[in-house]
Amino acid sequence: METPKKSTSKNEEFQFVNLDEVTAAQSGVAQKSLSFHEKAWHQLKHNHAAMVSLIFLLFIAVVSVASLFWMPHDPNAQNVSLSNLKPFTNGSYPLGTDGLGRDMFSRLLYGTRISLMIALFATLVDILIGVPYGLVSGWCGGRVDNILQRIIEIISSIPELVLIMLLLIILKPGMVSIILAIALSSWVLMARLVRASAMQIKSTDFVLAAQAMGESPMQIAFRHILPNTVGVIITRTMFTIPAAIFLEALLSFIGIGVKAPNASLGTLLNTGEKGFQFYQYQLWEPVLVLSLMMIAFNLLGDGLRDAFDPNTRGEK
């Protein structure tokens, strides 16, 4: 370093400044930079569609939990004298009754809860299988990855619904079977996404640095890889849940899912379709609940994907 040759000036303004003091003062007012997840949240907050969806889904969740403790009527209580009441005609049956005189509102509450429960558990199982599978595949690479990927290829060569039905045939009928069947057919995509993400992170500098510093593979996988795949996992989950809701509805609609008298949105659709020519509200009500939930999950998923994807961030 050369030593600056400095002479002094008479004018106060033209005196040299000790740079260390200035930079110290400046660092106090330096722009705070946001962490990755803070930025994602910041981005999500500005996405109106996603925020409305989030609030709507939280509302549905609260209502579903509340309906565990209180419902206007027993969803299975039949009252033939009050059957097929139209909505808004009877104060104690705001959404009308079905062909057996059961309260539509209570049945919707109950059905939504069952559908949500099936979807949430299926998604949980999906995560429990898909995430470790993808992590191992992406992190180990090489031969292990090769074998795991071949297995995935074989599974995904069977169309989803065919696989679900095969599983439903051999499992004992019931909710657990539906959950398992849906999860066992949908984890493949989660595994693929987590694998891709893990492979990407694996080649980043901070993982290389961690390796160089002697952290064990397990430590790296849990301390570096997993936290950085969280975005992918959350986003994927937001698409798995509506897919599971849809599959449950479809299975119950066909008649191989949740069996009557238990209500899920699918069984409600099934019942509603039978009398659709005469009592249209009996189909439209579950249709509305189902589609609003699906739309909300999809919009929220889109918002999350944009928020977690740095490529789309910043452009408005």
Added chain:
Amino acid sequence: MRKYIIKRLLMMVLTLFIVATLTFFLMKMIPGSPLGNTMKLSKAQQLAVEKQYGLNKPVWQQYLSYMTGVLHGNFGMSYQYNSTTVASLIGHRVGPSILISFQALVLGVIVGILLGCVGALKKGTWADATSSTLAVIGISFPSFILAILLQYYLGFKLGWFPVASWDGFPSTILPTIALSAVPMAQVSRFVRTEMVEVLNSDYILLAKAKGLSVPQVVSHHALKNSIIPTLTLIGPLAVTLITGSMVVENIFSVPGIGELFINSVLANDYPVIMGLTMFYCLLLCGILLLTDVVYGLVDPRILSKEKGEH
């Protein structure tokens, strides 16, 4: 390229073999006799039927004879439809399914590309908002409900289209529309994202720097590059269509394999279920291979990657 196709074909045969084996043993895992549920038979009759279907032999012998049958295109006899072979059942039923699925695919892809392009080019305007909303609804709204609504309102109420009959092109229209909603939405979202990305790329900027007008930039440079990757969607779309066709065929009474599959599941008609599973599997693998090959032919970049690998 040839090497690649042969490799893929071998992988496909292996996959089919594994799937056939898996479904066979899955079906054998089901407790009780498959005939017990559907028909009320005396013990002697049941034994006779079991013998007719070869169910009295040990499992490994059944497996061997099933697999040799499969190799010769013989998937056994249906339990449900007496004295009909699974192969001929599928053969008779496959036409209508392929027809409406193909129509739905074409319709969905064309409309989807249009909507996606409009969305990307008019990004941030009401046109973009409309096409995005349509896409979200298309993805979220279950196809079987759409089928019911179409059937009731356009079929029964307005009487524009025949309902619950299978007779010529008019009867394919409603199932086609119901089936095409999800592909339309998927393609439109995909094309929009692709095109937004392409429009942000350097070569688009360079095309503008050459003095091309926006319509020229889009038609000469952006369109082809954003639509070609849509080919990668064909595989997932095939899965969507297979799923959708099962219920939609059921609702519109289309005599296709989707309806056959659902009926067989409800009636525990295992030979048909196994046959159809293999058929679907073959169909899906075939479509994936075909799209990969076509993709390689249309997009020069893929070829270079292939070369890089070998």
Added chain:
Amino acid sequence: MAEDVLTIKHLSVDFKTLEGTVHAIRNVTLKLHPGEVLALVGESGSGKSVTTKTVMQLLPKNAEVVSGSVEYEGRDLLKLPEKELQKLRGNDLAEIFQDPMTALNPTMQVGKQIMEPLLQHQDINKEDAKTKALAIMEKVGIINAKERFKDFPYQFSGGMRQRIVIAMALICHPKILIADEPTTALDVTIQSQILKLIKQLKDELGTAVIFITHDLGVVAGIADRVAVMYAGRILEFGSVNDIFYHPQHPYTVGLLKSTPTMEMGGGDLESIPGTPPNLINPPAGDPFAYRNRYALKIDFKKLPPFFKVSDTHYAATWLLDKQAPKVHLTDKLDQRRQHYAKLVEKEAHQDD
């Protein structure tokens, strides 16, 4: 001296982002003389590309020109309708991009891409366009041009692709060529080939060139004049000799000290401490003050004006004010000058 081909006056451009408004360039004034090579030098994010993208009117949608004008042939490009701009782009004004790997349409034959500006701007049939395209392909050094005409970009190496991009830019004989870091993405050996090609072609066609780079080493061989940019402002401009032998702004000095030359080992290199300021809240005074070892109190308060050093050489630093203390910035540079001199001499010999 003949009239300037391009005059940029008091140009300021903002970018609207989620974090706030980024003042990407502020009060940039530049002149481009006919046939000269003007080098725009600075770190990434200093606003070099924004300046030229404004000239081409190819800024992204979230950019906004706040003030200033860009005069070309008596017209303000910033006020021209899009139709008129399209007639100029690719014809009078051409640009070479930084990364040849992404600048070409991957699914279009390179020949077609080279012909495109011709067909766009001149009344010419396809046959003649092809002949001209083949001629320029040969000129930029593509061997077997005829056979390669129908090849796709992936079939070319990075250096070859950049030659194709140059062919596209020059096929209409533009008056102004903007070269935006055209060698940064290339291997060192290919870099000098491409530089030579640009130099040779601009001499042949009489094109004026704005050459953007962050590498002063590249500047020595190609530029006539140099403008040094930092944090969206021009800090110093002058002829190559002015900048290399009499740098006045501490930032220019810092850049020179951190530039390796072929003859020198890395041991003598210095880096400039700190990072450029945030352009959402740009500092009021000299933007370089916070990294400047010779910073004066006034540097933090008041923006320095341009002080005239010579007829061709201006610098915006308070150190040039009469009241400022005298500093000698360039002790070690004196030694390095000799190396540069040698380098330039060597280049000159190679050209003979």
